[in-house]
Amino acid sequence: MCPATAGRVQCPLKPDSRGTNPSLREVDPIPSPVGPPKICEQTSISVNIEDGAKHWQPRAYGSPDWQDIYGQLRNTVEGMNGYAKADAHEGIEHGGNRRVRGIAAQTLLLAFQLAHANERKINAWLATLPRPDRKPHRRARHKTRKPRGTWTPTGQITPPAA
Numbered sequence: 001m002c003p004a005t006a007g008r009v010q011c012p013l014k015p016d017s018r019g020t021n022p023s024l025r026e027v028d029p030i031p032s033p034v035g036p037p038k039i040c041e042q043t044s045i046s047v048n049i050e051d052g053a054k055h056w057q058p059r060a061y062g063s064p065d066w067q068d069i070y071g072q073l074r075n076t077v078e079g080m081n082g083y084a085k086a087d088a089h090e091g092i093e094h095g096g097n098r099r100v101r102g103i104a105a106q107t108l109l110l111a112f113q114l115a116h117a118n119e120r121k122i123n124a125w126l127a128t129l130p131r132p133d134r135k136p137h138r139r140a141r142h143k144t145r146k147p148r149g150t151w152t153p154t155g156q157i158t159p160p161a162a
Helices: 066-085 101-124
Strands: none
Touching: 066 101
16 A cells, blocks of 8 residues: 555645645655556555465365364463463463553563463473483373364354265
8 A cells, every 4th residue: 555545654646645644754756757656556456366365374274284283273372371371370360460550560470470381381291201210200191182173163164065
């Protein structure tokens, strides 16, 4: 988008941009024998499907490969959120655990709480490693995964035609 159309500068080619905000810098477009730059003449662009606008991500939305990756990443994030929200430890969900005023102070204390949650996770992992004086601690078995497509939100992925 043209910066003058976006309201970020004043430009003589865009009369609507002049005089609206005196703090905005005035630009002088480079004179050209072929006319003003293309960005000065158009307000939008069109992207063809052939250019990849529909499938810009490496895995198509809703594909089996996407579901596998999304499920793992989402579970990791939500698991860490639940771990840090545990009331018996950090309890980041409750602002009353950080009794200070101000966004900066709240942010700093939240960072310390999350660092402590990370340290707890690392220490729990270190406890599972074998030491010379004892056997390794057995870790809890992971739950079996649900079949693909059962965890996605309703209406997000259309079921395959039977």
